[in-house]
Amino acid sequence: MLPVFKHFLRAKRPRYESRAYTHNRGKQAGIVLQIASSNIYRFGDSNIAAPVFRDVRWVVKEGENWAVIGSGSNQKTALLQTLRGHLRIAPPPPPPGGLFPFLSDPPRDPHDNVALVSFAHRPHTYGGAFYDYTARYGAVREEDKITLRESVFGDYDFLNIWPKAYIEVKTPEEIAAEQVKKGIFEDLTAKLGLTSLLDLPMVALSNGQTRRARIVKAIMSEPELLLLDEPLTGLDVNSRQTLLSVLESLHSTRTPRIIMGLRKQDPIPPWISHLALVKDGQILTGVKADVLNQEAMDAAQEVASRTSTLNHDRARIQEDGKPVVVLKNVNVVYGSRKVLSSINWTIREGQRWHLQGANGSGKTTLMSIITGDHPQSYTQRGESYLELFSRARPKISTPHLRSLIGIVSPELANAYPRRAKTSVWEVIGTGFDGAFVPGGKNGVGIGLEGELTDDVVQWRVNRIREVLSGLGPSSWASKGAHNEGKMSKADEAFSKRDFVDLSAGEQNVVLLMRALVGRPQLVLLDEVWSGMDDAMVRAGRRYLCKGGVGPDQAVVVISHWEEEVPWGGEDGLRRFRLEEGSGKET
Numbered sequence: 001m002l003p004v005f006k007h008f009l010r011a012k013r014p015r016y017e018s019r020a021y022t023h024n025r026g027k028q029a030g031i032v033l034q035i036a037s038s039n040i041y042r043f044g045d046s047n048i049a050a051p052v053f054r055d056v057r058w059v060v061k062e063g064e065n066w067a068v069i070g071s072g073s074n075q076k077t078a079l080l081q082t083l084r085g086h087l088r089i090a091p092p093p094p095p096p097g098g099l100f101p102f103l104s105d106p107p108r109d110p111h112d113n114v115a116l117v118s119f120a121h122r123p124h125t126y127g128g129a130f131y132d133y134t135a136r137y138g139a140v141r142e143e144d145k146i147t148l149r150e151s152v153f154g155d156y157d158f159l160n161i162w163p164k165a166y167i168e169v170k171t172p173e174e175i176a177a178e179q180v181k182k183g184i185f186e187d188l189t190a191k192l193g194l195t196s197l198l199d200l201p202m203v204a205l206s207n208g209q210t211r212r213a214r215i216v217k218a219i220m221s222e223p224e225l226l227l228l229d230e231p232l233t234g235l236d237v238n239s240r241q242t243l244l245s246v247l248e249s250l251h252s253t254r255t256p257r258i259i260m261g262l263r264k265q266d267p268i269p270p271w272i273s274h275l276a277l278v279k280d281g282q283i284l285t286g287v288k289a290d291v292l293n294q295e296a297m298d299a300a301q302e303v304a305s306r307t308s309t310l311n312h313d314r315a316r317i318q319e320d321g322k323p324v325v326v327l328k329n330v331n332v333v334y335g336s337r338k339v340l341s342s343i344n345w346t347i348r349e350g351q352r353w354h355l356q357g358a359n360g361s362g363k364t365t366l367m368s369i370i371t372g373d374h375p376q377s378y379t380q381r382g383e384s385y386l387e388l389f390s391r392a393r394p395k396i397s398t399p400h401l402r403s404l405i406g407i408v409s410p411e412l413a414n415a416y417p418r419r420a421k422t423s424v425w426e427v428i429g430t431g432f433d434g435a436f437v438p439g440g441k442n443g444v445g446i447g448l449e450g451e452l453t454d455d456v457v458q459w460r461v462n463r464i465r466e467v468l469s470g471l472g473p474s475s476w477a478s479k480g481a482h483n484e485g486k487m488s489k490a491d492e493a494f495s496k497r498d499f500v501d502l503s504a505g506e507q508n509v510v511l512l513m514r515a516l517v518g519r520p521q522l523v524l525l526d527e528v529w530s531g532m533d534d535a536m537v538r539a540g541r542r543y544l545c546k547g548g549v550g551p552d553q554a555v556v557v558i559s560h561w562e563e564e565v566p567w568g569g570e571d572g573l574r575r576f577r578l579e580e581g582s583g584k585e586t
């Protein structure tokens, strides 16, 4: 029998009564989750080790609307993972209710009924090797051809009612249930703007489209409680509103109940009634207004220090430097689908750009044309023309291009190899040549044209030290200017750590250092602050504004959040907007 989803098909569904409602008649039904005065530890740590969270008291009642808020992704994600059983609660919430009293009568397995969809970057990639994130730009490989529709329903062919793989006669009830599910799927995908993408390969979906698709998939798996970690990150303004109203309506009918993880800078939806604020190993829980009041003092101090550090000493932005990138009538087409249409854009030395556009508007595609990763970067002919660093695209080799462009992006962060025994220093050192494997004397790379001279090696060593001092741990702790190339002991120790052992936020800081270390002519920063905590973001913004990129370097920031761009109009920031395939300066 098909559970949940009542509100979608009110008229026809008296027989499909929600599993949630049927089961909630038990004694514990009014409480969704409970932790009373426990510490939370990593598995393998004893009770005398430092807990991840201390003295947690958290009760979520049926009908309350909760969000978990954290400044960096780590602790917030750890709290949500605790609810999925990935961390140990000591003492554990006692039976019969346990952690999830609402699942206790009759007993249901939380493993099957509590789902977590996490969008925070994973610190580990599969197998530690580099995977080719540019695959989506070319001909799609056979194994990547699975569409969103197939990924939810497998081989099931709704039009013919029968499963493709084998013949099995379904009962009228089963057929009706499948039709209900199909209706819900179509309703959800329509509401989230995915209808026209249902039969595209999943790999072709943009970042924001993929996030929405993953949420649909999780809802279709019919959990009773859905934990969504950072569902708004990477979504454009309109998609955020639509998603939030869909989530509100699902939560209000408990189909499923939803607890959202939000970054501190995310707007808190008005319908959220309660907050769990995760900070420095402690969790402050309660009614939204009370939690926000307690937090307000700290926040005010933080804003004051941010404003004061951002308003001084900005590097002068040069407005009329040499062109670094020239796009004339650039097009990108997949079959009959035109993703970019006649793009004209010149990026000059010293300029700061904010590249804007809704999910799926083509920002990543445009960047991949500029980085040369997109096969269609070679095929701009006739009226269409692409010039990179004063040369036509075919006249500049991809490795050379990689050494001239420093890039940070969610795709790169996911794809970068996480091999054991690769130090932070070595990862930063791969930035000089735009490589993915460390090498060369002192871990500074091997260069592209013969052996590096001692002077160049020394310059590279100094540069690594400089970015480490500007963006490393001592800068996170400091509120002032970066340390002008003087590495502290903390930075030194950080440089020796294994990259793979760092938190996702720390890894992203290191990848930012990697993008900046070679002082490339062009820096592309796509969702640059992802996963970083407040202190890292503050240090990063300060560094970028105070000389971390020079007046001879061009920078493009890609973000759905204006406030994430370190520069503003007063600094000469320019905006280029993509809309339905076309682009213009706004």
Ligand SMILES: Nc1ncnc2c1ncn2[C@@H]1O[C@H](COP(=O)(O)OP(=O)(O)OP(=O)(O)O)[C@@H](O)[C@H]1O
Pocket: 136, 137, 138, 140, 197, 200, 203, 204, 205, 206, 207, 208, 209, 234, 334, 337, 339, 357, 358, 359, 360, 361, 362, 363, 364, 365, 366
């Ligand atoms: N191989 C492909 N075949 C068909 N369409 C594709 C293919 N690859 C990408 N697309 C489409 O191109 C459009 C642009 O994708 P892109 O990733 O550039 O968007 P974006 O602006 O970066 O979005 P987001 O803000 O979500 O990251 C999307 O609608 C996507 O579905």
